[in-house]
């Protein structure tokens with residue numbers, strides 16, 4: 001049994017026909033070619049597949065594509081919509097710049113999930129404590145970094161975003 | 170792995186959802202937040218032929234205060250909403266204190282109070298908290314509705330009083346009386362992980378400051394919520410003191426529960442956690458009751 005869905009991903013509207021059992025994570029990767037969303041466990045544990053559904057961080061491996069009909073999604077690709085070959089690292093999203101500066105990643109497998117978890121977290125908590133940061137990333141696993149670099153990156157990201165806020169008012 | 174094929178229905182009314190469940194019986198499963206159901210489908214531990222998505226039914230997500238002081242929560246209310254709701258903080262502070270312990274934010278953004286209560290995971294926080302709060306559940310089927318007390322709802326491992334034709338539609342939490350205190354605590358390896366042991370405590374004092382009633386309900390030590398009834402009986406009529414709490418915690422950990430070992434913790438360690446958590450939560454509950 002298939003279903004036709006309309007969904008907006010990173011500002012672009014898509015219409016696709018999907019099988020009911022197609023996971024949203026697979027829809028993004030295979031049907032839309034947005035391979036920035038990673039899949040680690042398909043049981044909700046690792047957080048690599050985290051995306052924004054109507055602005056809220058959710059696990060894309062625990063939703064069926066058919067469920068997001070009519071909704072708006074943001075994936076990691078949506079953090080740098082104008083990115084192309086000529087872009088430099090200054091064109092990255094402030095959270096990405098902070099991860100780069102503070103060694104918040106090594107292999108990078110977990111990174112999209114961390115970034116998408118942090119976008120709404122830092123919007124709600126512009127000046128988080130270390131404890132709040134560690135709570136916020138508790139649903140994302142990283143097998144490489146030991147988290148210290150990630151926590152430092154979140155602190156820097158919060159700073160950069162606060163400065164951005166001041167500039168743009 | 171990927172889920173086995175199924176038929177997907179997204180009814181726009183409760184009546185349509187109930188008629189689908191009545192028609193398909195055991196072959197159909199309601200889909201709420203999907204935060205427990207979808208992982209089991211991904212692993213093909215569950216292979217329902219038909220999914221009835223509850224997310225498009227209006228009027229199942231709300232939190233409101235009844236004129237009698239009861240708090241009414243619609244089954245499809247998300248964990249995050251319950252966590253941040255001011256009525257819950259004010260009128261069901263035990264529930265408010267519990268919410269951040271349930272999974273991670275990304276999962277709380279989707280998971281629902283009704284889904285968690287209906288799923289009846291023995292390690293879930295909400296069933297034990299609902300039992301401690303003397304919550305009542307409204308169950309609805311095509312043929313009518315009925316009310317079940319939380320304590321009667323849980324019948325064993327992942328087993329409840331719900332029939333395949335029924336939906337849990339509303340949770341009602343009565344207010345605690347005057348001179349009462351509460352506390353929730355658990356020990357988990359990481360914030361958001363299922364707890365190795367957790368416990369909800371409620372105490373009610375009489376006018377002289379003695380314990381009139383105590384409720385201590387554990388999670389992760391049995392097949393569902395486990396009430397430490399002998400410990401509660403030992404508190405009745407007594408003036409709370411650190412010595413008494415130590416004795417009572419011992420009764421709870423040795424006589425009231427019979428935990429099993431698994432990869433997360435040995436049975437002996439679970440008893441130790443049960444002892445420590447009973448002391449901690451009861452002390453906090455008595456403090457809050459006295460401060461009222």
Ligand SMILES: Cc1cc2nc3c(=O)[nH]c(=O)nc-3n(C[C@H](O)[C@H](O)[C@H](O)COP(=O)(O)OP(=O)(O)OC[C@H]3O[C@@H](n4cnc5c(N)ncnc54)[C@H](O)[C@@H]3O)c2cc1C
Nearest residue numbers: 044199201202203204205206272280281284285287293337
């Ligand atoms: C990584 C991870 C960690 C987690 N950690 C915790 C934790 O620490 N503590 C905890 O309590 N939970 C935890 N959960 C589970 C989470 O709380 C779920 O939200 C909850 O168990 C189920 O709610 P749901 O709305 O997602 O239900 P679903 O997954 O949609 O449904 C669960 C079951 O209940 C049935 N059902 C759902 N709603 C109804 C209804 N209204 N009437 C009748 N039947 C219904 C479904 O058919 C299904 O059988 C975790 C989940 C994940 C993935």
Ligand code: FES
Nearest residue numbers: 040041042047061
């Ligand atoms: S792939 Fe979704 S949480 Fe691991």
Ligand code: FES
Nearest residue numbers: 106108142143144
């Ligand atoms: S950077 Fe490799 S898993 Fe996190």
